Amino acid sequence: MTRKRDKKKLARSRRASAAGRALRARLTRKEREEILAFTRGLARASGALALSYYGRANPTLRFDSVLITEADLVVQQYIRREVAQAYPDHTFLGEEGDREEEVQRDRQRPLWLVDPVDGSASFCAGMPIWAVSISLFDGGRPVVGVIYLPVTGELYAAMAGGPAMLNDRVIAVREQSVDDESLLLTYSRFHSDFRASFPGKVRSLGSSAAHMAYVARGAATAALLGNVHVWDIAAGQVILESAGGALLDVGGSRVELDEYLGGEKIDRFLVAAPRGLHRELSDTLQLL
Numbered sequence: 001m002t003r004k005r006d007k008k009k010l011a012r013s014r015r016a017s018a019a020g021r022a023l024r025a026r027l028t029r030k031e032r033e034e035i036l037a038f039t040r041g042l043a044r045a046s047g048a049l050a051l052s053y054y055g056r057a058n059p060t061l062r063f064d065s066v067l068i069t070e071a072d073l074v075v076q077q078y079i080r081r082e083v084a085q086a087y088p089d090h091t092f093l094g095e096e097g098d099r100e101e102e103v104q105r106d107r108q109r110p111l112w113l114v115d116p117v118d119g120s121a122s123f124c125a126g127m128p129i130w131a132v133s134i135s136l137f138d139g140g141r142p143v144v145g146v147i148y149l150p151v152t153g154e155l156y157a158a159m160a161g162g163p164a165m166l167n168d169r170v171i172a173v174r175e176q177s178v179d180d181e182s183l184l185l186t187y188s189r190f191h192s193d194f195r196a197s198f199p200g201k202v203r204s205l206g207s208s209a210a211h212m213a214y215v216a217r218g219a220a221t222a223a224l225l226g227n228v229h230v231w232d233i234a235a236g237q238v239i240l241e242s243a244g245g246a247l248l249d250v251g252g253s254r255v256e257l258d259e260y261l262g263g264e265k266i267d268r269f270l271v272a273a274p275r276g277l278h279r280e281l282s283d284t285l286q287l288l
Contacts, residue, residue, distance in 0.1 A: 026139070027143070032136075032159050039157070043132050051150050054126065055125070069120060071116070073096055089109060090110045091107075093113050095116065110136055111138075111261070112137075113134075117131075118207045118208060119210065129206055131150075132150065133146075133234075142234040144238060159242070162242060163242060174218035175274050183200055183203065184221060185205060186202055188206070190224060193269070194285050196284060196286070208233055208236065209235060212225075212272045215240060216240045222274075225270040225272065226270075247272050248271055250269045252279065
């Protein structure tokens with residue numbers, strides 16, 4: 001079984017690498033800057049729309065055991081419409097949509113990835129940690145990322161190669177050794193997958209996008225991500241890397257997100273952390 005999975009991963013990696021070599025970035029730096037400004041405004045407007053459903057949404061369980069609410073559908077439709085009007089030659093992939101149709105799109109064109117409400121359980125319960133996550137792929141990698149937490153008013157934004165911002169200030173990861181004051185943010189089923197000797201505090205806030213943003217601003221030491229899709233973390237990767245962090249798997253290998261544009265779950269556990277801390281963190285995490 002393991003050998004079959006390894007072969008599938010290798011085949012997918014080779015396909016993605018071949019595709020990646022054929023892809024070339026189409027957008028200039030100025031165009032990316034304009035798109036980042038557009039995406040900031042889009043995220044705020046989308047968050048305001050989501051707030052009109054906040055705490056009163058009745059979720060249903062999707063076929064893949066993911067909670068979905070009317071807000072997910074309405075907000076994604078709004079984002080898709082705004083993107084289509086502003087950038088009609090771009091393509092679009094959202095959490096709530098016909099993934100098979102989207103995957104067949106021309107991968108040479110810029111691709112928008114959207115999670116309209118990341119943290120649906122918190123959203124439905126009236127808890128504050130949920131986010132609108134919007135990113136743009138160009139040349140086979142995410143180059144613009146915006147994460148907006150409407151309840152707290154935090155808007156995290158970055159363009160590849162530029163500074164990471166929280167509202168109007170530059171943010172950076174916190175370089176420190178792992179100790180009893182460190183904070184590790186995890187997904188909810190962390191304890192069923194790992195035996196941890198992490199010396200600090202471990203918390204789950206229910207939103208992968210928010211977890212990555214908190215690492216990027218130095219509020220958390222690291223985030224362990226599991227059971228995620230590409231739209232959950234693409235914006236976070238841009239922001240994290242622009243803030244001096246890195247997104248690697250627990251073995252220390254880089255993750256090529258364009259391998260997962262088919263909509264499947266990412267089949268590795270990922271660590272978002274300052275670049276110099278990955279090995280130290282991995283030593284505290286053992287798969288069961």
